[in-house]
Amino acid sequence: MHEFRLRKIFWDSGSEIRGQMLLSKKQVSFLGDVDVKTSEIVAEDSDVVGERIAKKIFAFPYGRGSTVGTYVMLQLAKLGKAPKAIINRKTESIIVAGAVISNIPLFDTPEPDIFTLVEPGIYKVCIVDKGEFAVMRLE
Template identity: 45%
Template sequence: MKFKCRKINGGYAEGEALVSNEAISFYGGVDPSTGIIIEKGHPLEGIKISNKILIFPYGKGSTVGSYIILRLARRGLAPKAIVNLYAEPIVAVGAIISEIPMVDQLPKKFFNLVNNGMKIIVDADNEAVEVIE
C-alpha cells in the first residue's frame, strides 16, 4: 500500500519498520555508541534503531540530538530512513547533516497499518512511502 508524504530530506531506502508511538529524544535517549534506545520507560527501551526504517511521531529534547544522529550515522548505527508524523528541527537537521532520507505528514491510516518488522520503502525524493506486508 502506497502513501503520500512530505519530503524533509531526500533519498531512498528500503528496510524493516521499527515503530514507536512515543517521541524520541536522541540526546540522552539513544546511546550513540550502540544505537540502542536507553530512555527509561520508553516503549522501545533496549531496542536497537540501527538500519531500521524508524517510525515515530516527532523528536523531542535538546538540539544536541542532531549531533547524536550524526554520530550514529558515522558509526554505521543510524536508521536507514526516518518517518515522522510531524517533523521538528532537531531530527530534521540531524537527518540532513547525516544524509538520512526523512519524510513526514503521513495519513493516520499509515500509522494504524504499520507494525514492527514490516517491509517499508521510503522514496523521499518522490514523497511516497510504501508498506509491503
C-alpha cells in the same frame, strides 16, 4: 498490505528504500533516548526499549529535546549506527538538521496516519519515490 503517502523533507538520492521499520508511538530525543555506541533505545518509558535503530527505518511521531540531538544523529552516522531513514508525524527542526548533516532520508505527514493504524514493533517496508512525495508499503 497498507500503503501510506509520505511528505519528503530530505531524500538526497535513490528511487526506493527497503528494509525493516521500527515503529514507536512515543516521542524520541536522540540525546538520552538512544545509546550512540549501540543505537539501542534506552529510554525506560519507550514502547520499543531495547530495540536498535541502526540500519532500520525509524518511525516515531515527534522529536523532543535538546539541539545536541542533532550531533548525536551525526555521531550515529559516523559510527555506522544511524537509521536508514526517519518517518515522523510532524518533524521538528532538530530532527531536520540531524537528518541533513547525517544524510538520513527524512519523511513526515504519513497519510493515513501510520501512528494510529499500526502498533509499535518491527515491520518490513518499501518506500518509493513518486516525485513530489513518496509512498511506503508495509510488505
